[in-house]
Amino acid sequence: NAGVTQTPKFQVLKTGQSMTLQCAQDMNHEYMSWYRQDPGMGLRLIHYSVGAGITDQGEVPNGYNVSRSTTEDFPLRLLSAAPSQTSVYFCASSHDSYQETQYFGPGTRLLVL
Amino acid sequence: DAKTTQPNSMESNEEEPVHLPCNHSTISGTDYIHWYRQLPSQGPEYVIHGLTSNVNNRMASLAIAEDRKSSTLILHRATLRDAAVYYCILRPGGGAQKLVFGQGTRLTINP
Numbered sequence: 001n002a003g004v005t006q007t008p009k010f011q012v013l014k015t016g017q018s019m020t021l022q023c024a025q026d027m028n029h030e031y032m033s034w035y036r037q038d039p040g041m042g043l044r045l046i047h048y049s050v051g052a053g054i055t056d057q058g059e060v061p062n063g064y065n066v067s068r069s070t071t072e073d074f075p076l077r078l079l080s081a082a083p084s085q086t087s088v089y090f091c092a093s094s095h096d097s098y099q100e101t102q103y104f105g106p107g108t109r110l111l112v113l
Numbered sequence: 114d115a116k117t118t119q120p121n122s123m124e125s126n127e128e129e130p131v132h133l134p135c136n137h138s139t140i141s142g143t144d145y146i147h148w149y150r151q152l153p154s155q156g157p158e159y160v161i162h163g164l165t166s167n168v169n170n171r172m173a174s175l176a177i178a179e180d181r182k183s184s185t186l187i188l189h190r191a192t193l194r195d196a197a198v199y200y201c202i203l204r205p206g207g208g209a210q211k212l213v214f215g216q217g218t219r220l221t222i223n224p
Binding site for chain 2: 004033035040041042043044045048058059090092101102103104105106107
């Protein structure tokens with residue numbers, strides 16, 4: 001198993017540009033989520049999904065959209081990038097909402113100029 | 114959400130035990146205590162979790178106070194690979210996996 005994979009590893013955007021961060025898992029996990037981590041800080045939940053077709057907002061959802069059309073994929077879309085969205089983005093998955101272990105991807109480092 | 118308090122940083126020596134404390138005085142009866150760690154330039158990694166009883170696994174031990182207002186993650190024999198930021202997190206029982214990360218404890222291991 002590849003586990004949780006994220007692409008790209010690094011991206012530079014200009015203010016106002018849009019882009020999609022990709023996240024995929026091959027463990028048939030129902031629960032997937034996106035976090036952002038700012039320098040020197042802990043992770044903050046952006047959006048999460050408890051299964052295909054179901055998404056919900058986390059702690060910091062503004063400026064981001066998600067969809068979950070398949071069990072494997074959970075892309076995160078930045079609609080109009082802002083410098084405040086400069087961060088490292090982590091995707092995570094677990095078997096279901098109540099499983100104790102979440103598996104995190106390697107992260108995408110995003111710089112918005 | 115119930116909050117946790119951890120020291121910003123700790124230092125230990127290789128091959129010695131490490132005790133990482135966490136205070137969670139506002140914990141509710143159904144909150145699980147989770148520990149994750151984040152190695153440099155990597156995503157967080159699950160370490161251990163518990164509810165009331167002490168727990169052991171291949172990575173670490175978790176000691177939970179009788180009143181559950183504090184807990185301690187124990188690394189029995191630290192290696193250089195254990196240098197990481199360790200997060201103590203409370204997760205409501207029966208709730209979705211919406212982990213709330215604090216700033217964690219940065220653990221430095223001296224050779």
